[in-house]
Amino acid sequence: MKDTERYPITPDFDGWPVTVPPVAARPEDGALAVEWADGQVSRYHPFFLAENDPSPDTLHPLSRETTLSPLDLPEDLAAVSADIEPDGTIAVQWSHGRAASRFHPGWLRGNGWFGGEPESAAEVLWTAAEQPEPPTFDGPEALRDPALFLAWLTALRDYGVARLENLPSEDGLLIRIAERVGPVRESNFGRMYTLEIKDDPDSNAFTSAALMQHIDMPTRECPHGLQFLFCRGNTTSGGEGIYADAYRIAADLAAEEPRHFEALCDIRWTYNNRSKTSSYKATGPVIERSRTGRITGIRYNTWLRAPLVAPLAEQDRAYRSYRAFTARAQDAKCQMKFAYKPGDLLAFDNRRALHGRNGYDARGGTRFIEGLYSDRDDLHSAIRSLERSLSKGKTS
Template sequence: MLRGARAFNTLCRRAGATRILRRTAPSSPRPVLPHPRSFASVAQTQTATPATATASESPLPEIKAADLPIVSSDAKQVAVGWDTRTWSRFHNIWLRDHCRCSRCFHSITKQRLLNTFQIPADIAPLKVSAKPEGLEVVWNTTDSHTSLYPWSWLEVNSYDPPLTRDANKTEKVLWGSKIQQAPPTVAYEEVMAGDAGLYKWLSNIDRFGFSFVSGVPPTPEATEELSERIGFIRETQYGRFWDFTSDLAKGDTAYTTIALGAHTDNTYFLFHLLEHTGGTGGATLLVDGFYAASILKELNPEAYRLLSEVPIPAHAAGEPTSFYRPTPASGYPVLGHDNLTRDLTQVRWNNDDRSVMSHLEAGSVEKW
């Protein structure tokens, strides 16, 4: 398994008579069971965030009057002085567009109500004031519209310059083989008992790219229930929830005893090995793609650049009645980066499912 999108990816090596729990799809709405990698009971899930406001929309504490920032404005922007050295500047059009009053922003749905295209091009403050609860701006509109921006909200969303963006990031832990001594793990009972256990599980995935759940009962029902702690289970070309063994019931090497190399694949799946008796193999390989990429970037910047720029077409064509490929069909580079920060955010590596590299320029073939 290769960590790529910092989610749970899985690879398994199998041989011999490895036995995986299997049953046919029922006629009722109940899902058929698991998928790939000599693991059974695989559930595909979509991570769901708690039904609470985001950090930038959460209730924010007031600042004492003695500690109020200094504010000033001109025809183009409003300046907020947090201290004698730290200032944030906000364009007038940006502030008006992000008004948090009940007419412009729905406090329950967290959705915008303001039509951006109705904001006058010459929008400017008539008055700016530092209030204990935030920055108050009275605009030069016919109704003298008044906006109030909580101080903490302004600080979190400051863009000129950014102030707290890095502080809000989750620490990503890069790891090598020593992680096997104490891999990130949370107990099944803890996850099922409440949101604190679920948060611990998801935090492990966010920080390390994977997490084990120990003590899960070896049944499809328990696996499905565990999956639904994260979110609803989505349909895939393999089904919604299913089991399998190495019988080539599907046109995928996951349904064989062939060993699979490290790859990023099905990063949204949850795998549970239910039975492994009378067989050999079935070992799981875990690799931190982010760690590997960090080493490559240091030792061979040119190779890192190529893997960041050359798109890789891919396909799944083992079933005679179906054909899957990415959109766009040209695919995506192995290494994906944030458009703003240029931080590495994804590692897509699956050499087995790679399509023909017919789009390479002649001078790049050997380098790639």
């Protein structure tokens, strides 16, 4: 059904294609039951429906946000009848004299519960053999073509790291690209930073030394979700980037060393930055999980751990599990290694993709790499917004 304008509005600006039409609708103990053409049945609570009613008395037609308080609804509100209109719109009649509601069938289907957890984008877990280099896209072309830019963002979401190449060395270009994804999130290193050798470094990153695999900002309550590194010039020797998929490392630990995996999920480490001008401190487990057990984030940085204040047995469990994680993170089998070339822009999920580098020799050469941070929810918003706009372009 291409003509979606005939349907009621929805509490968002997304497109809801009607891929499976409704064939029956009826009240069930005050709720709404909808049977679909594929034989599945979904049920909707009366409060769920009333709070998402597309009527202008409930849903602001411009902001698409509800104007209704939960206390505005009768506690025993119930659907008393339901019908399917010729175009598939589902109409519901209410108790208590509440005005009838009409719902977009694609939206109802997309927000129906059919058993199990809602589907989410599946990460592509990888080792060095499976992913020797980041998914790579031509930078100038991606900036011109929204579909290719979307492909880069999708690869970043799925693999945790993705690269644009052949970009010109332009002042401000990194910020312009990052802001197409979302707002830049500042840090104690500023809105943007340059990876340069400092006489008085406030991070190991501002030296020429090798860096072990790590995430940045474990010292923050919510570590920055995305990091962008833009190589504008590099004539030094060494300094290759080293990346590892911490979700794959965690999954392998869960399968092969479950006691260490559980310790990394349970024991909370504290991390603090080492600086003369700031003092950030945050606590969390190395491996974060959702309530369903899905791995959702990593907090791992060997040189920013604060002392672990705990009983001796807990310390032993904590340190042994941390060593097990480090052994895998530093294993060449897990490490994607590549040189930073001028024109490369690396974007990676800072709470998934561990990053490090080989040491480099700056004598007789220059190394100009800019960096900044943003957040993962900006990435997901940008993907959904681009998908929506490209989908509308195809159907208009």
